Amino acid sequence: MNLSPGTTVALEIEDIAFGGEGVARLDDFVVFVPFVAVGETVEAELVEVKKSFARARLTRVLKPAAQRVRPECRFFGACGGCQYQHLDYGSQLRIKHKQVADLFHRMGGFDQSLVAPVVPCPQPYGYRNRIMIRSQWNKPKQKLNIGFVRHDGGLVEDLDECKIAEPALNGQILHVRANPPPKGGIKVVLRVPPEGWQVPPHSFFQNNFFLLPKLVETVRQCLVNGGTRHLLDLYCGVGFFGIELAGAVDSFAGVEYDKPAIRAAQQNAADRGITNGEFLAAKVEDVLPTLLKRFSSEQTTVLIDPPRKGCWPEILELLRSNRPAQLIYVSCHPATMARDLKILCADGVYQLAGVTPLDMFPQTQHVECVADLRRGPN
Numbered sequence: 001m002n003l004s005p006g007t008t009v010a011l012e013i014e015d016i017a018f019g020g021e022g023v024a025r026l027d028d029f030v031v032f033v034p035f036v037a038v039g040e041t042v043e044a045e046l047v048e049v050k051k052s053f054a055r056a057r058l059t060r061v062l063k064p065a066a067q068r069v070r071p072e073c074r075f076f077g078a079c080g081g082c083q084y085q086h087l088d089y090g091s092q093l094r095i096k097h098k099q100v101a102d103l104f105h106r107m108g109g110f111d112q113s114l115v116a117p118v119v120p121c122p123q124p125y126g127y128r129n130r131i132m133i134r135s136q137w138n139k140p141k142q143k144l145n146i147g148f149v150r151h152d153g154g155l156v157e158d159l160d161e162c163k164i165a166e167p168a169l170n171g172q173i174l175h176v177r178a179n180p181p182p183k184g185g186i187k188v189v190l191r192v193p194p195e196g197w198q199v200p201p202h203s204f205f206q207n208n209f210f211l212l213p214k215l216v217e218t219v220r221q222c223l224v225n226g227g228t229r230h231l232l233d234l235y236c237g238v239g240f241f242g243i244e245l246a247g248a249v250d251s252f253a254g255v256e257y258d259k260p261a262i263r264a265a266q267q268n269a270a271d272r273g274i275t276n277g278e279f280l281a282a283k284v285e286d287v288l289p290t291l292l293k294r295f296s297s298e299q300t301t302v303l304i305d306p307p308r309k310g311c312w313p314e315i316l317e318l319l320r321s322n323r324p325a326q327l328i329y330v331s332c333h334p335a336t337m338a339r340d341l342k343i344l345c346a347d348g349v350y351q352l353a354g355v356t357p358l359d360m361f362p363q364t365q366h367v368e369c370v371a372d373l374r375r376g377p378n
Contacts, residue, residue, distance in 0.1 A: 003029070003054060007046045010062065013038055018099045018335070020083030020365040021055075031056050034151065035077055035086055037065035047152075057152075067091035072125060073163040080151035082164060082363040093118045093359060096367045100334050100357050107335065108342040108352075115355045119218070123210045124362035128165045129192040130207045133173060137184035144180050146173075164363050166192050197238060198267050200260040204237045208360040215368065216244045218356050219328055222372040223248050223301055225353075226326035230295040231277075232302045234284050234315075239265025241303055241330075243274055249301075252277035253291055255284050285314050292322040297375075300324040310336030316343045323349065327373040332360070334369050341371060348376040 003009075003026070011024035013036045022036035030053040033044045041063035044056035061068070071077070071085035084092045101112040121127060136145045136156035147159035160177060161170045172190040181188065189201070192209075199205045206212050219241060223231065229250040233242035236254030238261050246252055246269075254277065256262050262281040269277060280287055292300070302324050304311060310333070319327060320343075327350060331337040334357075344350045353372040360368040 003046060003049050005046050005049055008059065009044060009046065009056070011042050011044055011056070013040045013042065013065075016095050016099070018103055018365070029054070033058050034083065036061075037068050037087055037091070039065045040068070073161075075147075075157060075159045076163075078150055079148045079157045079159060081148045081162065083151075083365045085163075085363045089120070089124050089362065092124075092362065093120055096357060096359065100355065100367060100369060103334050104338045104341075104355065107338040108345070110338070110341070110345075110352055110355075114352055115357065117357075118367065119211070119214055119356065119358040121208065121211045121359045121362045124359075125163050126166055127208050127210050127362065128162070128169070129194070129209055130189065130205070131162060131165050131169055131191075132187055132189050133176060135181040135184050135186045135188070144184060146177055146180060165190075168192050196271070197240070198264040198271075199238050200258075200264055203258055203261040203264065205240065206360065211358055211360050215330075215358055215360065215370070216241075218358065218370045219303070219330065220245055220248055222328050222370065223303075223326075225372070226301050226328075226374070228301040228325050229299040230301070232288075232291055232295070232300065232324070233305075234288070234302060235305050235307070236265060236279065237261050237305075239268050239279055241305065242277055242279070243269050243272060245303075246274045246277055250276065251295075253294075254279040255282060255287055255291070257281070257283050285312055285318070288315060288318050289322075292318065292324065295324075297322060297324045301326040301328060303328045303330065305330040308333040308336065310340045313343075316340060320344060320346075320349050323375050325375050327371075329371040329373065330368070331371075332366055332368050334367065337369055337371065341373065344373060345376075350374065351376045 013022040015023040021032040024031045033056040043060040046056045048055040076085045097118045101115040104110040138145045145156040145158040147157045150157045169190050231249045231252035233254040236256045242252045242254040259281045262279050265279040350373040356370045358368045
């Protein structure tokens, strides 16, 4: 088959890959195309052809699927922020569940039945409390583009609203457009601060207030089911999980390298009268050995909420060698999470009790997951 960029092909969509692209085949040759649904027949133009796969641009839907809906955002398809606005919300949840279950099976060797259905967000639009918009000089039009990176490259799509952002942030976008940065290449972070929490400008906080109570409930239930008395909260940020879970344990300690975040965590705890925990400004790998020795391993749960890249190998080995009774792993990147869980569960050191995905990011490819691991018999 002679395929090259610019070739137009008709495709039947078989699956949606992790990341949001549809999967089709020309004989045994895989073609990825965005903004499609399983069961659709589409026309697409090849834009990139490799040895074993190609990527294509959707040009026309020849036979639409029943789950296809009209996107709410007029920038959808150009802006790279969303991948699933063309699908009804129930379909999005089913797609994400299949993707997480497939990923854990393929990368970690875990039984797919361990992955629970995705917990839906009560507000699938207007939920993001933090966004980052960028400026870029548009030379052909001699103007400054202000918006998000396009889905098809590094250019910035000029826009004046974001349908998945909280309404207050759309007002802030208009303010930035009325008072633009002096040049291209500047990033502007817009945020709705969480009520009652101190969060420094560059510190992390969950970006969906509407599903946040369910995330806390999920983690708390794992902790209660584990039956331990002490909690180590790694990568604790401004202390959110440690503080929210303080009443379920005798004592806790939070660790975070970001010093302003730790100062905020200490103040957040003081504001709530939380006195059974402490927060340490340090690298996790530097203080974890001491913390693991302080508490009885049989009575300790370690909560891990790492960056998207996952845990450092030395941290995983420290946990494997010290074997606290329970690990609760929270992540918005299922691929690195599955990789880390495979390491933790190798040789039966830990066993995966279950995974709960939560749709903290409706309309997008992203999904938050909470995994409950228990010390194995080995």
